[in-house]
Amino acid sequence: MNAGSALKPLRSLLPVLVILALIALVPLFSPSNRFLSLAISAGINVIALYGLSVLFGQTGILSMGHAALVGVSAYAAAILARDFGVGFWVALPVAAVASAIFAMIVGVPSLRVGGHHFVIMTFAFGQLLAIVLTNGGDYTGAATGLDIAGPVTLFGADVTELTRYYLMVVAFVTVAAVASWAIIHSSYGRTLRAIRENEKLAASLGINVGRHKIGAFVVSGVFAGVSGVLLAYFLGHISPSQFSSFPSIYLALMVMIGGARLIEGPLAGGILVAFLPEVLNLDPVQSRIVYGICLIAVIMLLPDGLIGGIVRALRGLFAGKAKQEAERDAAPSEARR
Amino acid sequence: MIWSREDLKLKTVLKLAASAALCLGALAHPAWAEDNIVKIGVVAAESGSFVSAGHTLPAGVGLAVKQINDAGGFKVGGKTYKLEMVKRDDRTDIATAIAATQELVRDVKVQAIFGSETHDFTLAMAKITQPAKIIHFAGNSTLAKILNPDSVKPGGEDHYLFQSEPQEFQRSGSTARGVLSLLEPLLGFKPRKSVMIVGNDATGQFLSSYYYKALKAEGQDVPDIIFYPPDTTDFSPFLTRAKSLNPDIIHFWYNGDSTLTALPQALELGAAKSYFLFGVDPGIWKEKQLSADVPVAMSCVPVCWGESSNPKAKAYFEAYFAAGAPHGVTSSVSLLYHDYVHFLVEAWQKADSFDPDKTVEALLSLHHQGVVSDDLTFNPTHQVTHATEVCAAAPGGAISCAMQQPPAEAPKS
Numbered sequence: 107m108n109a110g111s112a113l114k115p116l117r118s119l120l121p122v123l124v125i126l127a128l129i130a131l132v133p134l135f136s137p138s139n140r141f142l143s144l145a146i147s148a149g150i151n152v153i154a155l156y157g158l159s160v161l162f163g164q165t166g167i168l169s170m171g172h173a174a175l176v177g178v179s180a181y182a183a184a185i186l187a188r189d190f191g192v193g194f195w196v197a198l199p200v201a202a203v204a205s206a207i208f209a210m211i212v213g214v215p216s217l218r219v220g221g222h223h224f225v226i227m228t229f230a231f232g233q234l235l236a237i238v239l240t241n242g243g244d245y246t247g248a249a250t251g252l253d254i255a256g257p258v259t260l261f262g263a264d265v266t267e268l269t270r271y272y273l274m275v276v277a278f279v280t281v282a283a284v285a286s287w288a289i290i291h292s293s294y295g296r297t298l299r300a301i302r303e304n305e306k307l308a309a310s311l312g313i314n315v316g317r318h319k320i321g322a323f324v325v326s327g328v329f330a331g332v333s334g335v336l337l338a339y340f341l342g343h344i345s346p347s348q349f350s351s352f353p354s355i356y357l358a359l360m361v362m363i364g365g366a367r368l369i370e371g372p373l374a375g376g377i378l379v380a381f382l383p384e385v386l387n388l389d390p391v392q393s394r395i396v397y398g399i400c401l402i403a404v405i406m407l408l409p410d411g412l413i414g415g416i417v418r419a420l421r422g423l424f425a426g427k428a429k430q431e432a433e434r435d436a437a438p439s440e441a442r443r
Numbered sequence: 444m445i446w447s448r449e450d451l452k453l454k455t456v457l458k459l460a461a462s463a464a465l466c467l468g469a470l471a472h473p474a475w476a477e478d479n480i481v482k483i484g485v486v487a488a489e490s491g492s493f494v495s496a497g498h499t500l501p502a503g504v505g506l507a508v509k510q511i512n513d514a515g516g517f518k519v520g521g522k523t524y525k526l527e528m529v530k531r532d533d534r535t536d537i538a539t540a541i542a543a544t545q546e547l548v549r550d551v552k553v554q555a556i557f558g559s560e561t562h563d564f565t566l567a568m569a570k571i572t573q574p575a576k577i578i579h580f581a582g583n584s585t586l587a588k589i590l591n592p593d594s595v596k597p598g599g600e601d602h603y604l605f606q607s608e609p610q611e612f613q614r615s616g617s618t619a620r621g622v623l624s625l626l627e628p629l630l631g632f633k634p635r636k637s638v639m640i641v642g643n644d645a646t647g648q649f650l651s652s653y654y655y656k657a658l659k660a661e662g663q664d665v666p667d668i669i670f671y672p673p674d675t676t677d678f679s680p681f682l683t684r685a686k687s688l689n690p691d692i693i694h695f696w697y698n699g700d701s702t703l704t705a706l707p708q709a710l711e712l713g714a715a716k717s718y719f720l721f722g723v724d725p726g727i728w729k730e731k732q733l734s735a736d737v738p739v740a741m742s743c744v745p746v747c748w749g750e751s752s753n754p755k756a757k758a759y760f761e762a763y764f765a766a767g768a769p770h771g772v773t774s775s776v777s778l779l780y781h782d783y784v785h786f787l788v789e790a791w792q793k794a795d796s797f798d799p800d801k802t803v804e805a806l807l808s809l810h811h812q813g814v815v816s817d818d819l820t821f822n823p824t825h826q827v828t829h830a831t832e833v834c835a836a837a838p839g840g841a842i843s844c845a846m847q848q849p850p851a852e853a854p855k856s
Binding site: 138139140141142143144147240248249250251253268340341342343345346347348380383389390391393 | 489490491492532534535536537538539541542543545546548549550562563566567570585588589643644645646647648649
């Protein structure tokens, strides 16, 4: 294996890192606080989307209850802070593990069924969690939800301030992107893709399909868990409606529009869905119509999502140019003959 | 006269300079004017699922701003100021509500914020407005969960937050008393059994817990509270359950739009001997030409626009609708904000300062004459007290209304 082929996977990570570096530079241009706030919300979603891309993009399993996994960690962080005085940095791994455990609990029965049935199962679990939280009395704050108090500090500095929180979220998005990239390019990623392409064939090769599918769900739960803690500390108040079926559908929509198989897909989907209503000044009804049209267009025309489509178009363009150049180079020599 | 090329160039330069000077002059005027303008922010659901109540906020605040500015503004520190309302649509989405609040507080630098009507959004918004010392008014009785002597004291985390809706035990108490007293003569007997049908969300759960106690305090037998998922359109399972309990009154809480969907189904099913529709204005009842063969009570938050016993309400709603606001199920919610713009201005004048701490002091000491009440005051935990209007439509169609004063104390559970 030469150095070029060893570096090839790294080349796929480079564009994302460049984009994220540029995104990290945004505060230098003194953006409005509205922009920063929306960007933080989008970034928090993107972290969850990287988990969803492992599940959907690599393993081929679509979850319609992903917001529930985000909710589990958000509530875990809020309850840990309220009952045990646990701060952000301790809550982060603990709540992420809580989401992963919840993902496993949901995954074990759900993954006994496949395809559309799994989608319905995850949707039902998502709804169930919202119902439990809504009817959880004082423990979950019922439908009003829970406050989460306390600043987020890093090396003694308060990161709750908007620009600092933005940079912290960008850092977490970067970690999520690198982790997702590492999974894609690992033997584990190849195993997941083998399951995605042909479950029976994968099983015949000795791959424990069920265990790996649950594993992928658990991994996506960790991403969702990190996202949930960041969300809870950003908003300072969480309620069940934020983690019900509708936000889950939005997460699935984002990953499908952006593209689940490419590393840039979740980033593109998260940013697009967060900022499209803002840029085009769309109300929620108009937004849903636009997203619906986008989704139909993506499913019919760009099965690998928007980013997949752009990459394919660019490849086509360069391949076409290269072909033209080759033909042009070939033409005089043929004429000479 | 023939102009040389050089002259033409000079002429062009002069023209450009004159234009630039004019433009700068025009720009300079607003800069001077801005010194005398005080910005107040509104965050409301002008689109999305909460739009029905949401659009009333900017309409109510906007009308108050116009009234104050048309009257020549207000004086603070010997200088006359005018108000400017900066409104932002939260799209009934918490991320947008938070972004809008950040923008209003940090970019627009408003002196005060009004909204939102969505309870859990307001709690999250307060996390931004309070550390920034922004006076924040919200017509959400859920705020009772965080407004306490510790949180509102100087230096407390909600010192600048004000609840412009009565405490829920007060609103529920006056509503329950009003509903029962208006329905009794129309029914011809004293109603004894009530069933509540409530939207199962943050607001519905919170409100119904108080209304249940209020009904019990009035001696009602309440065998069940039936929760329905928000956005329900087929109420037959819930109504069938309610009918099986043979109630004298079915009380629909709290979303007026859902209630108006449920009522025809209830009437067709004959689910109860009478009904109460929370947050449905008699104006909508008349406009939609609704009718029922049993008595139907309605309540407004806080005063009705379609039919009112409050003498000031008529003039207010004439001005409100003349300003272009649509006739809505909950148009009266605008009064939970309109009066408090006037109240705030009075507080600034009394404090003779925009300093937030002095403003809070003034707000707590004032007795303001508003549309809702001639004596609006905030209690030590920053909550207002006033009456609620309840109306009842007789089977023949005649509507009668009455202002119901709140109980002095919360019923013992």
